[in-house]
Amino acid sequence: FYYVRVLENPSCRWSTWDALRNGTPPNPKLAPTIMERAWSSPIWYEPAA
Numbered sequence: 045f046y047y048v049r050v051l052e053n054p055s056c057r058w059s060t061w062d063a064l065r066n067g068t069p070p071n072p073k074l075a076p077t078i079m080e081r082a083w084s085s086p087i088w089y090e091p092a093a
Contacts, residue, residue: 045088046086046089048083048084052082054077059071
């Protein structure tokens with residue numbers, strides 16, 4: 045069987061966007077970006093004989 049895994053390009057966290065919008069430095073305890081992950085259900089494949 046096969047399945048699909050996807051990694052999103054890194055993007056700003058909501059807390060980073062809020063800090064930039066308010067003109068304050070982002071929280072140094074948090075990573076400034078996140079990278080979402082997703083995967084599919086198994087895809088069963090049987091080749092024709």
